[in-house]
Amino acid sequence: MEQSHIVKSFDDELKLINTTLAEMGGMAEAQLTKAVRALVTRDADLAREVVAEDSKIDALETELDRDAIRIIALRQPMATDLRMVITALKTSANLERIGDYAKNVAKRTITLIEMQPVGNTAHTIERMAELAQGLVGSVLDAYVKRDLAAADDVRMRDEEIDQLHTSLFRELLTHMMEDPHSITACTHLLFIAKNIERIGDHATNIAEYVHFMVSGETPDDERPKGDETSQTIITS
């Protein structure tokens, strides 16, 4: 085997990992969008589709992990290449979790459709999901382009989702107190909102890995946080 062939094949293998990661990211984004669309349009079939599709993301994670480990074992990549493979491993775990959150949104949506809708909350959730999806898209773009500034920007943008989450949390608690019949529905909406807030957190996790991949350093500055739900008290 010629040296150039080995080098070419190594690049191909790295590209394969990135293709799988892009596919996982695209699917995770699509799953989130569909799950929230199902919530807004009260479409149980669409929600069931999201639940069924999740295993495809899981399968891609297994495939990517296997490829990454094979590359490390056979190619022994150094410096940036090694950091890229490690980042891909960590990113795939985060994308798999994002897929799980989208699936959970879809499961709760199937339950919610059997109940009365709660005010305009589904639209606030849709807005949160758009922001979260934007973060996932941006951070994967930053990964592909090895763009430190774009990755750091994602870490800062997560705050807006946190703020929407805090205000929705207060709104849902108030709604439950005013109309105890809505308690089950509001609880599922609280968890849906929390799932989407977590998707934003996973995007920022990936942003930290990309920062590490490009610079070799872990970002040590604290990012701004706007989620105050754990300190919230609403009295009737």
Added chain:
Amino acid sequence: MEQSHIVKSFDDELKLINTTLAEMGGMAEAQLTKAVRALVTRDADLAREVVAEDSKIDALETELDRDAIRIIALRQPMATDLRMVITALKTSANLERIGDYAKNVAKRTITLIEMQPVGNTAHTIERMAELAQGLVGSVLDAYVKRDLAAADDVRMRDEEIDQLHTSLFRELLTHMMEDPHSITACTHLLFIAKNIERIGDHATNIAEYVHFMVSGETPDDERPKGDETSQTIITS
């Protein structure tokens, strides 16, 4: 440098990773126990201590990741050794999340202490936490001993936590309907219970990595799941 010295040093480096992982695991377990103790005894100082201590687990994750990447780059481990280092990387990410969940339990406990206690729910949560802590302890033990059967056992034992979570979820929803003044407190308790259920999930994630580390295969059998909260409807 003699060959034997290199080999010895490589083993030492692997041991260092395992020591850091054991330390992270011990801290994560202790944080969970303290957070739930603070909830049961309504001890805000203890809860604040948990919040303050979390950054130590984060720092250990950064340290372990750096050591693991250095080992891969400099020692180029093969087969089981490589799988062990990759498993350590994935496990550290899961332990860091477990620490985050314990911190969130502590934060919500600080908020809850300002409100009336809700029945006997804190004790059910304590029982869930004991089970979750047992899973974390067992899975780290399985990692150290490279014990496939013990790792698979952890994956099966998670179901009991899920079942307690489902029954507590129903109890808290019913409580909110009967006493709307308890809605804020019950909501924080719902999220605390969810955090502990997630800790169980992270222990099973680690169990899957240990399975992979020992056997080289990803477990493909579906583990039993007892969490039905996303399908729960309580009508008053």
